[in-house]
Amino acid sequence: MISKTRVPRIPWISVLVAVLAALAAALVAPGTAAHAAGTGGGTVRHGLSQPDYSYADAIREAVWVDTGLDGDGDGRGDRVAVDIVRPAEPAKAGRKVPVIMDASPYYSCCGRGNESQVKTYDAAGNIVQAPLFYDNYFVPRGYATVLVDLAGTDRSDGCVDVGGPSDVQSAKAVVDWLNGRAKGYSARTGGNGVKATWTNGAVGMIGKSWDGTIANGVAATGVAGLKTIVPISSISSWYDYYFHQGAPLQDGPEWLSDYVESDSAHAACAAEQQKIIDGSPRTGDWTPFWTARDYVKDAGKVRASVFAVQGMQDLNVRTKNFGQWWQALSAQGVERKVWLSQTGHVDPFDYRRSAWVPTLQRWFDHYLLGVDNGIQREPMADIERAVDHWTTDPAWPAPATRDTALTLGATGTDGLGTLGARPAAAGAESFTDDPDLWEEDWAAAADTATPEKTVFTTGVLAKDLRISGGGTVTVTASSSTTSAHLSAVLVDLGPETIRDYLGGGEGITTLDTRSCYGAATAGDSPCFLDTAADTETVDHNVFSRGWADLGHYRSLAHGVPLTPGKPCTMTIQLAATDHVVPAGHRLALIVAGTDGGLILPPDTTPRVTVDLARSVVRLPLVGGAASLRTTPAGSTPRGLSARRPAAPAPSFAGAADLG
Template sequence: MPKRTRTTIWRTAATTVAVTLMAVFLLPATARAAAPEESRPVYSYAHAIRESVWVDTGLDEDGDGRGDRVAADIVRPAEPAREGRKVPVIMDASPYYSCCGRGNESQLKTYDAQGHVVQMPLFYDNYFVPRGYAFVGVDLAGTNRSDGCVDVGGRSDVLSAKAVVDWLNGRARAYTSRSGGSPVKAGWTNGRTGMIGKSWDGTVANGVAATGVKGLRTIVPISAISSWYDYYFAQGAPLYDEGPDELAGYVESEDTQAHCAAVQRRLADGSPRSGDWTPLWTERDYVKDAAKVRASVFVVHGMQDLNVRTKNFGQWWDALARHGVERKIWLSQTGHVDPFDYRRGAWVDTLHRWFDHELLGYDNGVDREPVADVERHPDQWTTSAAWPPRGTRTAVLHPAAGSRAGVGTLGLRRAGGTATFTDDPRLSETDWAAHLTTATPEKAGFLTAPLTRDLRLAGSAGVTVTATPTTASAHLSAVLVDVGPDTIRDYADAAEGISTLPGRSCWGRSTAGDSACFRETRAKTADVDYTVVSRGWADLGHHASAGEGVPLTPGRSYTMTLRLAATDHVVPAGHRLALIVAGTDKDLIDPPNTRPTLTLDLSRTTARVPLVGGAAEFDRATSGGAAAAVPTVLEGVRAPRADRHVPAA
């Protein structure tokens, strides 16, 4: 996934019983005395079966007249196969296995002279194969050893991974070589598959789940996209200065790249820099197909992920909830970081129990634990029985002009007046937030009174503005800020909230070619006087339609709702909650071709904020109490880096 960081992507009781009985028979005879609570490392990793197959996708994206085949490298325990017992599958479908690497150490697949996989990146095979799972690493179409073309979240990406799930369930064909070879069946698996992966890999898991494919029992999307439009644009405002065609070229293998010019042209033509919604984006919108999802979903995301913005998990989570999909969620303070690198022991344990429950049917209680784990401070986690928590309601907050020009208030009462700012693309949300208590020409800022009790935001907010521009184009940003001192993960650092240490810890079994030992990490923290909680962006020309932006008429007012990224944050007593409305957010959206001045009609500008306890709790938290001192110039995380597009694992 191209990296864009701030210094800088239950089944019925009868079924459960049947699956549990099946899981018992996966164990050696000596372990069958009682139904197990967890799978144990009783199988040899050193003598595991390592093989590769090429699965027919039913596509010919590279136009060579032959059906595209995708490579699936497999590591599975030998003992169950010898005894005629079948195992479930953990699968990671990725475009990164040869170009960029996976994980904090950018590991690649490696092969021996016979073409058998020697190293699988990450710990999944080392840890789970000895516990009776197969691990399958799939090269997405057009990457590494697969045919076809990369189409960046489209049908080729999704169907090439889905074809492997179909093959594991006896519905697709596979062969022992990329061209020709003998047919091979997956007789060693029961077909029960869980997909996992970070960034693009997790995105593909979302896409495959949205097809409703049978046999896919669970997915674990980490920092994943749910709609590719929302990776490249925010309501018409461009988030990157390049499109999916360039990303495809970055990960495609040399063998396939020469045949994929037509696909890249389609990607470029279908993703105009205007920010208009096109059929290309409809194809890559998995949220619209949430009703088809059969798999359970364990969502993991960093709340300060400015690569794959948190809108992606928020809208996916909400859509899954509407359709009753079984769900679990972890939300960290990091940016685009894998939980293995910020909460390693708890992550491996939770993932182990999740897969045991979902793929082996073990009644280990993971489904009865709190739905949400949220990092409140570095390495300090809280839980919620539901997410957003029960009792969360939308509070409608109104900005009002303050006694000092440009420094307004934020409360429950509707107020009149106006606020004016001029777009300055040299400045970012950190610059705006650092001067919240002073009038500056590039922003309109509004603050609550100091809180007398904690106030928790959980979910997705929206800010409706009525703005009058002076030019024919304008971009908008809306930012929620917790104003007050804190220690947070330094998500603005290049590593986005972690420091990598020289020591290693081991998670599973190793071989000479594939170590289960990975470098340790710890939280990298920053002391701040404010924290940006959530943000959203838009092109005002798309006020009427996402499908087509239009030129603005200077002097005419327009109303538009900016959809802010999902979050879970507690504003402590003594702090203030602030709303900023401004223009271009430097390095997070691209500026328009004009420098507009915009006037906000405050009587028609609101923030709809999801609060635990709703408006009543906001009223209690902002009424009375002594005022906390707020510095005139605040210090927070550093401004975004100038570098814009670096590959991330």
């Protein structure tokens, strides 16, 4: 219906003046500029959230959320401690804000970040120092930061179960509370009910290592309200942290739970600790314990977008965890992005800080504030191709990647063979397990026949060869004893300068200077020690690896003793990577036994024979088989005169600390 009511005519100049005045006010008045539609979050100008809110005046509070569990068996529901820092201005104006959440077991035992920051509190029990920069940077931009002590750690009830239902539920319950589906209280026991009336329920989880692992686990529950996760060097299946296809990688998970549990949990969680020991035998068998800690199988439930970050030389949380999670998410069409660095177990804040912070801001602005800043349309993958030199790809693995079969051949010299696309030929190579040696020893002697390994190499490459993704090595092998562990290692033979991922900083060195990201209070500085790349020049570079227990050739469910001399066929999964072997270098595959310091040895010392005609390597080559071109036989490999000293194998004690 058209109204016939007369509307007084207003001079157009008056309208223009009014519009200009309103626009000017929006541009200059803090806290009054346009907000992202429907979010009620931070102030957004020029496609970015702006630091318009006071960090000094932010609301700091603690809430204990009921998880619905009683892991410590005290007859009361477990409550997990939730420390909150949120801007005061939106709350006063009735606007609701999104949440950036980091759920961790490390807030009191070990600390977070390169400077091992822990939570500190005032006399009232409210947080003073929140580790890392998230609160300093994002609270002024209209986000709340929420730091959760996982069950059994710091100020939380319950027991640590190392990535299991209790760990995941203790974080999921907080997402539920933020969305009005769980109960929160003002105290660990008793207290008043507390509701999260200040948030719109949009949550992004972030964290490195165990923290990011919990983000994966919570996302795999499909919980409503979790809009995005940013897992950094994180586990997707806990079996694959402790074993690799039956081969034990480190001591059992009970060590890790004992390491992070609070004193009260130590006293109350003996029964849960025994469940962990009983459920995770060192046989390498897949048990129900591992099924409960496998998030990959539930990738179909993931509703959140995923920004994954992984060090390709991470020997703590190995890239198999990233690769299988990424592949599962890809199959489900999850919105995703990835950064792959040349570091080990390192946060991107400490190797690419000036790019990481604004990228993370734009990611959260888009998925939590609803800002259409285009980040979801930008290249999917950032890859550190050389030290501090990054390239991008529209998708990952790289477009034009093809699963390419390569065969193993003999050369007439025992222990030295060929790797190429030629048809398989009859032959065999043998090695004797030596647990005192590891991949660096093998690679340093790649052109020398030694009894503990066999090496298969291409000719000198005529053009760059890019491997993008995770490959496999299928071997048909027989053991002289009833047990055998296998290692398969890809090596770039040729000179290059790389990050020293085997050094103490795993590819970074910490400087004396600081740079600041965000606002400060007397108890929480936004200024962090700067870092620089820690590099070394090498003549070989191990860039992917995989291990297996040959006794699990039939199934991961149950390993069997080997029949000496009887051939078994097993496919070893190689860690996901993205590496270019330059023209003038050679690609090598080393097949050996115990990779000392990275896997534990078998209970015998076998001699293993590999049937070359019944073995095959499948690599994700960009451009497929046509990309593997070599120069004529007899060409001299580039720069193989100086050998990289073989570094000592990493200790299991260090690797067992996830942080």
